[in-house]
Amino acid sequence: xxxxxxxxxxxxxxxxxxxxxxxxxxxxxxxxxxxxxxxxxxxxxxxxxxxxxxxxxxxxxxxxxxxxxxxxxxxxxxxxxxxxxxxxxxxxxxxxxxxxxxxxxxxxxxxxxxxxxxxxxxxxxxxxxxxxxxxxxxxxxxxxxxxxxxxxxxxxxxxxxxxxxxxxxxxxxxxxxxxxxxxxxxxxxxxxxxxxxxxxxxxxxxxxxxxxxxxxxxxxxxxxxxxxxxxxxxxxxxxxxxxxxxxxxxxxxxxxxxxxxxxxxxxxxxxxxxxxxxxxxxxxxxxxxxxxxxxxxxxxxxxxxxxxxxxxxxxxxxxx
Amino acid sequence: xxxxxxxxxxxxxxxxxxxxxxxxxxxxxxxxxxxxxxxxxxxxxxxxxxxxxxxxxxxxxxxxxxxxxxxxxxxxxxxxxxxxxxxxxxxxxxxxxxxxxxxxxxxxxxxxxxxxxxxxxxxxxxxxxxxxxxxxxxxxxxxxxxxxxxxxxxxxxxxxxxxxxxxxxxxxxxxxxxxxxxxxxxxxxxxxxxxxxxxxxxxxxxxxxxxxxxxxxxxxxxxxxxxxxxxxxxxxxxxxxxxxxxxxxxxxxxxxxxxxxxxxxxxxxxxxxxxxxxxxxxxxxxxxxxxxxxxxxxxxxxxxxxxxxxxxxxxxxxxx
Numbered sequence: 001x002x003x004x005x006x007x008x009x010x011x012x013x014x015x016x017x018x019x020x021x022x023x024x025x026x027x028x029x030x031x032x033x034x035x036x037x038x039x040x041x042x043x044x045x046x047x048x049x050x051x052x053x054x055x056x057x058x059x060x061x062x063x064x065x066x067x068x069x070x071x072x073x074x075x076x077x078x079x080x081x082x083x084x085x086x087x088x089x090x091x092x093x094x095x096x097x098x099x100x101x102x103x104x105x106x107x108x109x110x111x112x113x114x115x116x117x118x119x120x121x122x123x124x125x126x127x128x129x130x131x132x133x134x135x136x137x138x139x140x141x142x143x144x145x146x147x148x149x150x151x152x153x154x155x156x157x158x159x160x161x162x163x164x165x166x167x168x169x170x171x172x173x174x175x176x177x178x179x180x181x182x183x184x185x186x187x188x189x190x191x192x193x194x195x196x197x198x199x200x201x202x203x204x205x206x207x208x209x210x211x212x213x214x215x216x217x218x219x220x221x222x223x224x225x226x227x228x229x230x231x232x233x234x235x236x237x238x239x240x241x242x243x244x245x246x247x248x249x250x251x252x253x254x255x256x257x258x259x260x261x262x263x264x265x266x267x268x269x270x271x272x273x274x275x276x277x278x279x280x281x282x283x284x285x286x287x288x289x290x291x292x293x294x295x296x297x298x299x300x301x302x303x304x305x306x307x308x309x310x311x312x313x314x315x316x317x318x319x320x
Numbered sequence: 321x322x323x324x325x326x327x328x329x330x331x332x333x334x335x336x337x338x339x340x341x342x343x344x345x346x347x348x349x350x351x352x353x354x355x356x357x358x359x360x361x362x363x364x365x366x367x368x369x370x371x372x373x374x375x376x377x378x379x380x381x382x383x384x385x386x387x388x389x390x391x392x393x394x395x396x397x398x399x400x401x402x403x404x405x406x407x408x409x410x411x412x413x414x415x416x417x418x419x420x421x422x423x424x425x426x427x428x429x430x431x432x433x434x435x436x437x438x439x440x441x442x443x444x445x446x447x448x449x450x451x452x453x454x455x456x457x458x459x460x461x462x463x464x465x466x467x468x469x470x471x472x473x474x475x476x477x478x479x480x481x482x483x484x485x486x487x488x489x490x491x492x493x494x495x496x497x498x499x500x501x502x503x504x505x506x507x508x509x510x511x512x513x514x515x516x517x518x519x520x521x522x523x524x525x526x527x528x529x530x531x532x533x534x535x536x537x538x539x540x541x542x543x544x545x546x547x548x549x550x551x552x553x554x555x556x557x558x559x560x561x562x563x564x565x566x567x568x569x570x571x572x573x574x575x576x577x578x579x580x581x582x583x584x585x586x587x588x589x590x591x592x593x594x595x596x597x598x599x600x601x602x603x604x605x606x607x608x609x610x611x612x613x614x615x616x617x618x619x620x621x622x623x624x625x626x627x628x629x630x631x632x633x634x635x636x637x638x639x640x
Contacts, residue, residue: 119529139527168526178524181517186531188581189509191588192567196560197501198591202626204498205598206488207459209439211506211538212595218531219592223585230581240516241572247512248568252561261508261550265543268511271518272539275532278525306522 001025001162002089002155005058006066007051007077009036011121012093013068014130016163017045022132023162026061030054036127043127051077055084064159065111067092067100070225071232074100078107091116091156095179095229097143097172105147112152115143115172117179118165125222135165139308143172144300153299154290158312166308169299173236180236185244187218187226188237194219283307285320321345321482322409322475325378326386327371327397329356331441332413333388334450336483337365342452343482346381350374356447363447371397375404384479385431387412387420390545391552394420398427411436411476415499415549417463417492425467432472435463435492437499438485445542455485459628463492464620474610478632486628489619493556500556505564507538507546508557514539603627605640 003026006017013029014036020027028046030053031037040047048054058065065088069077074094081090090111094100097115104113120138140160142153157167170178194216197204218226230237251264283306288298302309302319311318323346326337333349334356340347348366350373351357360367368374378385385408389397394414401410410431414420417435424433440458460480462473477487490498514536517524538546550557571584603626608618622629622639631638 119527121529138529141527168523170523174523175527177520178527181520182524182528182532185516186513186535188568188571188584189513189535190531191584191591192564192571193506193509194589194591194595195567195584195587196505196563196591198594199563199587200497200501201624202598203488203490203494203624204502205595206623206626206628207439207461207495207498208502208595209441209458211510212502214534214537215506215509216588216592216595217534219588220596221589223582223589226585226589227581230585231575231579234575234579238572238576241568241575243516244512245565245568245572247515248508248561248565251508251512252558252565255551255554255561256558259551259554261547262543264508264511264515265546265550267515267519268536268539269514269541269543269546271511271514271516272536274518275514275525275528275536276540278522303526304521304523306526308526 003027003058003061003063004066004159005029005054005063006068007031007054007081008068009033009040009047009127010068011125011129011134012118013066014040014127015132015134016066016068016093018130018132019135019163020159021045025162028054028057039127051080052084055081058088059085062088064089064091064155067094070094071096071099071228075103075107078103081111082108086110088112089152089155090114091159093118095183096233097141097175099232101143101145101172112149114148114153114156116156116160117141117175118160120165125225133164135163138165139168140165141170141175141303142167143175144169144296145172148296150290150295154312157309157317161309161311166310168308169303171300174304176233176236177239180233180240184230184233184237185240187221187230188241189244190216190219191226278306283320285318288317288319289315290317291315323347323378323381323383324386324479325349325374325383326388327351327374328388329353329360329367329447330388331445331449331454332438333386334360334447335452335454336386336388336413338450338452339455339483340479341365345482348374348377359447371400372404375401378408379405384409384411384476387414390414391416391419391548395423395427398423401431402428406430408432409472409475410434411462411479413438415503416553417461417495419552421463421465421492432469434468434473434476436476436480437461437495438480440485445545453484455483458485459488460485461490461495462487463495464489464616465492468616470610470615474632477629477637481629481631486630488628489623491620494624496553496556497559500553500560504550504553504557505560507541507550508561509564510536510539511546598626603640605638608637608639609635610637611635
């Protein structure tokens, strides 16, 4: 199995280092955070004191390099990759994909890059919050663009499977539109709801029960993390916010004029049912021949219909 | 202890009948639902086959009458109360208060009425979903208007305490404004989010994780229940929706122009902290003399600062 070099040892990077090690891969990390470095060393993991040293080792050992730093540090990290391991097999775990795909083209053009995003996390952060089980059964998007090397894609998919997660093929643009709707917009609506509830005296807080607790839970996430992921997905998030503003405005209009919220509540209930049905219906099993000429289209079609890859057997991706 | 007559044996009414019985009160119910009637009888509770019979028994026994029917049926039920138990001690458990207070004035003006709203529930409904523990440690608003008889208020407060909940004094208007923000707006935002996520193909549903699951959970509630409570609180909900639309529009503008969501995310995090602080800070203990001339104002001030009543001792309400 190909070794793994993880740059950045926060919640996601630290969990990936643990999971790859637990799967039997040689793995090491590097981070600018002395807190995370010390904590990872205490837990028995190999951590290089300098990112360039870790990357030169990756070049020697032909390792997969995983960029697990916050979006604002991606450009600099990719430049360091280009200087120290220019031809490596490269992936990342950042929560937006189009800006990272573009940065990889610009700053690390010789690397064989596959963008990644594990749909897992907690509101905590840092090495100490991580675990080898964080990715268990999670969806993990792996990008497919025109220039993506499918051999590299297959290798990263194997790492994802080794971490207990299931690869979901998607273009960076489709990923960013989707996460704007199901991750970034929920954070904005939670922020709006938390402010509306708290800016009107103590009685609302005293009466708040399940619907408010659920609806505001992610407003407890560290603001800098929420800002980084939302602001980094600006174009897609604007579309999603406009969709929400349109629907909320329509609800307001209907309530004020006819008094009926039937359309709004009905559409919401149907949306909830669609999610519930997706989650309770077994995904059909299948196989995609990764050596076939149309494999790229077959993978993207799998992701578009909500499918995942659950295993790799020779040239075939097992889907379900 | 004064007996209790519960009209309507759904989730809330059925739980109240169980809780009042468990507290040692004589209690009976009546409902138009044959399903709930049969289920309650099987569980060993006394259920009259006709509402008027249950109410005449309430008159004979000088019981507290609890109206636990959906808002659209309140007027008719109150008329039946006025015909069969006109001078009774009367309360309700409907999720909006100003319309019920007004209906009580109009249809049951001789009854000593105290509006009530237990802040407890589940997304399930009907007798079978209820339990004697449903109200444990829940806030339970009891309205205080100019005409409210504080003797009657004290008796209903004792029933609430017997059910394991804690009375929160508030005017009907303050209650309705508060629940618009922490219950009805969350249901509308959940509906909007569930529709935005589901109306854009399968990939968003495949990637949905905690923030989306939390943010859409209450969109699974039966649409007719959501509509009844939201549409019944139209004026207050319009204010809350306008507040949310203004904040979401401001977020949209900031994201489009400067790219920063700092103000939105910061305000949301402070709101979340305020809720968290309210819930983790012990409420100061105190006593309110219910026989004092300013007791009405003292009770309303208690509710406005997020306090609750935790016991009754002679003329005193114990607060905390």
